[in-house]
Amino acid sequence: MKIAITGATGQLGQLVIDALLQRGTAPSQLVAIGRSEEKLEPLAGKGLQTRVADYNVAASLVAALEGVDKLLLISSSEVGQRATQHENVITAAQRVNVKLIAYTSIANALTGNMKLAQEHIATEHLLAGSGIGYVLLRNGWYTENYTDQLLGYLNSKVVLGAAGEGKISAAARADYAEAAAAVLLSEAGEAGKIYELGGDKPFTLSQLAGAVGAAAGQDVAYQDMDPEKLVEIYTESGVPAVFADILVDTDLRIREGALEVHSGDLARLIGHAPTSLGKAIKDALAR
Template sequence: MTTIAITGATGQLGRLVIDALLARGVPAASLVAAVRDTAKAADLAAQGVAVRAADYDQPATLDAAFAGVERLLLISSNAVGQRFAQHSAVIEAAKRAGVKLVAYTSLLHADTSPLALAAEHVATEQALAASGLPHVLLRNGWYVENYLLSVPTALQHGALLGSAGTGRISCASRADYADAAAAVLAGAADPAGQVHELAGDDSYSLAELAAEIAAQAGKPVAYNDLPEAAYKDVLVSVGLPEGFAGLLADSDAGAAKGALYDGGKGISALTGKPTITLTAAVAGALKG
């Protein structure tokens, strides 16, 4: 029985990966939830999943967390600017623990992406290569949930704001990305050396997203495309930290250049199932 550990297992993606692994018939007893706060993983422990303390910022916790682990999913940290140091600590601990495979959730087309977010992902990919650890790259595209958070505001004001121009975005749901990760982790074949560009089956512009929201809600919603700097200012004005607002605006500007598009249907190729449609995603958001 292969022991599989998932870092950040109480996060939005991590929990879904565990769900997807269990759905694929992976025994709970073979799973390790590596988490910063074990109290938040009581529900996972109740399912028979081993819960171990693992804090990216406290490398001493990682050796015990990874003991006996054969396959490790390193879910990228959300601490932008600190991620490379955190990921490096995980990689070093995995090497000490003798982990046989590390899967890393990187960014779509990380090595050529114009997005500011790409830099730490590229550095982590390079660190994995330098470590000598067998590894597989799961280059995740955009989560559709990132845009669906704007649905209530778009309905309130009759406008969806962004800076993506006519760029097409190949979104998928977190559950789709989680299932792709589970397919790799639970697969019988050795995926070491593979690079998976993961994105949704379909793509759409933000104008098409606005039109879908309007059609389903029965209210007018237009897409209002702004210059990157102006969009950042709007995000700051509604309370987002300046750095985070800048990253979101930069990501939209990158989308305008095609950075969030991929037509390879990489997720469904791994899972054997279609990714969420725009219609279904918007319907789910409107239901709340």
């Protein structure tokens, strides 16, 4: 059986490959697909097959998926181009008879009303009409979305947001990677399944600020912002306007529960509790 991973050189892709190898998958069973031959070299060094392909180049995708049984389609990072890029991958998978596609969608895709979910919903619809067996890994927010900003929080002593007291079921990227590996290696019929994935202990941005402050031994507070002002702050700091708008929209949807997950799917798939917020912060501070 051949398992392919798109975006294999990205943060999530590399963690999925690590999780597959840790679960006993032979490197020769894995096909790592990425845009850069240079970035793929370390994976080739681990014994994986590596294939260069671009989400925008249909012919490259057909060649990259030849002989593949199961595919993990990691969503593109190019907001605004994702649906077209994902359609290219799905069309290529149809041409070479891939049996199963696992797709990294977003938590509560159909009910959360997030702008960020629109391209994920479009991709879910493409999969549903593709004739290929598919499974949806609706990943919640990554804890790293916050821990990667620790230095900024500690320097400014503030966490800015527009999420009010909305709760976020975030989990570590490695937890989501482990879940993807579990699904790809499952011998049960996964086609048609939808997993709503998130951490077991949802937190508010106020609680995030408190946890950061406690771990660092200093005061950090949450400041709830006017949405338009927050967009302005993001754009002034160099965030592209379109993405700044999506970030603030996500905060507003968090107020309504868009990223709160209570399915327990993540813990069940990985066989243990997801990484806690406190541990994620401590680990990030230690780095």
